[in-house]
Amino acid sequence: MRILHTSDWHLGRSFHREGMLEHQAAYVDHLVEVVESEKVDLVVVAGDIYDRALPPVDAVRLANETFTRIARSRAKLVVTSGNHDSAQRLGFGAELMDAAGVFVRTSSLSIGAPIMLDDEHGPVAVHGLPYLDPDLVREPWGLAERSHEAALTEAMRRVRADLATQPKGTRSIVMAHAFVAGTKPVTPSESERDISVGGVSIVPTDVFDGIDYVALGHLHGRHTLSESIRYSGSPLAYSFSETGHRKGSWLVELDASGVSAAAFIDAPVPRALAQIRGDIESLLTRTDLDSHESAWVQATLTDDVRPVRAMERLRERFPHTLVLAFEPANGRTARLPSTRPAAGTSDHAIAVDFLAEMRGRPASHEEAALLRDACDSCSPDHDLDRVVS
Structure with a gap:
């Protein structure tokens, strides 16, 4: 049988x-x-x-x-x-x-x-x-x-x-x-x-x-x-x-x-799997990764500062990137704040501080403005988070 x-x-x-x-x-x-x-x-x-x-x-x-x-x-x-x-x-x-x-x-x-x-x-x-x-x-x-x-x-x-x-x-x-x-x-x-x-x-x-x-x-x-x-x-x-x-x-x-x-x-393999690791510039240029360009990719970035538009940039070379993780080579990991914000701290300030803590660098002027608009749109008092630049 x-x-x-x-x-x-x-x-x-x-x-x-x-x-x-x-x-x-x-x-x-x-x-x-x-x-x-x-x-x-x-x-x-x-x-x-x-x-x-x-x-x-x-x-x-x-x-x-x-x-x-x-x-x-x-x-x-x-x-x-x-x-x-x-x-x-x-x-x-x-x-x-x-x-x-x-x-x-x-x-x-x-x-x-x-x-x-x-x-x-x-x-x-x-x-x-x-x-x-x-x-x-x-x-x-x-x-x-x-x-x-x-x-x-x-x-x-x-x-x-x-x-x-x-x-x-x-x-x-x-x-x-x-x-x-x-x-x-x-x-x-x-x-x-x-x-x-x-x-x-x-x-x-x-x-x-x-x-x-x-x-x-x-x-x-x-x-x-x-x-x-x-x-x-x-x-x-x-x-x-x-x-x-x-x-x-x-x-x-x-x-x-x-x-x-x-x-x-x-069994037939629909698409290979690949796990790649390194700073974003090396991942975008290393020739030894050529064979992974058609694979489903899990990428772990080791940059000390979280790169801007990381997923979009990776997908330019690896269009089937599905998972993106961050493990800075310097060992620094983003943590949620251990203390509550001081009384009177605006939602906008909390959001900007959170972004800086998670990414490892301050928000740009454009990002801060976008966060301000987001906080204002969610606030019942539309004047509550207005910040004079």
Whole structure:
């Protein structure tokens, strides 16, 4: 059996205000092509189909189109809900979709009831575990503690109880959406939502002992925790902390004894990411940055004084600059005033002082005049902030 493991699509998400739906649709095209070219038998999507519980209409439309296209392909599809999804909304119509070869599992009530498939070596039991919020399952499951490890341990007890009833030689696939860590440290991305519960979020890999393949979702970087336990990561980058990530899906081959091969299939990259740092003049002239001119850019300026029109100037060379930060090389950082303004200080004076503190140099005459007009327009007494030059 050939399995394509993907997760964390986050349909409907933007990247620093850049719409990503077009690029997400391109990934779907790629996914369907891989199903046919690599003769994939099963596609598993381990959670976070959508970016939020109430996804935009266009995102729902793309998900519907994706499920339909895969249903018409040679492959079966198993989808589980993640911590960003609404389990009720994503799971709507699940029983109807089963008949089309699209299996959506979003309820803890379905845990222990596998999707049974077959290949030339015999039966394969696919257990799709939705994201399990410890607060929601602790009482009904009688968990002794409030943690993701406790919730997944109980879920896997139910999975193993089912596997014990299956014919000898049945191979097992488990899908889970959680923060699972092995012996190697795993670094989360900034685009992942924190799922810690009282500081307890990490699940050890031994919770999944004995399973032939574990398809994980939640972390946006690909990780191989063992030959049989992997994260595919998100197919697109959703934060600059993912600049060095390789995006795509795992193509896993399952033979009679378990995983026989695993290869990473790269996803199309809509635009490279780049993080650049330095004073503005060097960033605008350095030849080693030529390759970043077409990338989405996060720039950190180290000028001692905050440059005027910094974003506009950077975009003349790097038109896709999305994020601008300031970290002066002299170590000086702008802070909010530690004391209240003296009684009687005008709004205009407070604004001018604030600008000087944040930028590191006084306001120009033109800027001071603009701030004066702004203060006057907001004041109920239009003579209150009039300053005689």
